[in-house]
Amino acid sequence: MSFVESDLGATLGIVLTVLVVYELVLMLPMRxxxxxxxxxxxxxERALDSMHExxxxxxxxxxxxxxxANAQLVRLEERIAQLNLRTDARPYEQAIALAEHGAEQKSLSRTLGLTQGEAKLVSLLHGGRTRPSDTKEV
Incomplete structure (x- = not known):
């Protein structure tokens, strides 16, 4: 065996040793x-898929x-509209009842928030005899 061949064998041995050490020290932990x-x-990724679902x-x-909630809101709006229709008519119902019991136009106007014309009309239609003092406009 010549010097070159033995030197080549030794070099290959060193290179192989370095590669094994490199693999064990650096690459294996990295892998x-x-x-x-x-x-x-x-x-x-599994957790993310689960959260997405x-x-x-x-x-x-x-x-x-x-x-x-929107359907309930629509029903409530309809109910409020119905109640508003009832309460809008209520002052006139009360005014008619009061006029039938002889309430004066001024009283109807003041207590129920009717205009003088409305109070006069309710009083004329549903009240007893109109008194001269009730027909004067204030």
Whole structure:
């Protein structure tokens, strides 16, 4: 065996030793870390998918709740409109009842918020005899 061949063999041995040490010291821990990071990323991806599904379900329920609330709001608005119609007629009903019991026009106007013309009309239609003092406008 010649000097060149033995030197080449020794060099290859050193290079091989350096590569093995490099693999053991630097690359193996790095590969293990990459493997752990991949598992972690997969775990995060599953958790994210689960959260996404939960958010979609939440959005669906929220939409249903909003639709129910809107339907209730429409019903309440209709009910309020009906009640307003009833209360709009109520002063006239009260004025008629009071006029039938002899209330004066001024009293109807003052207590029920009717205009003088409205009070006079209710009094003429539903009241007893009109007194001269009631027909004067104030």
């Amino acid at each position: 293990l870390r990459v493997r752990r990071l991949r598992r972690r990323a997969l775990s995060y 939960a958010m979609q379900e939440f959005a669906k329920r929220l939409k249903q709740d909003r639709e129910r």
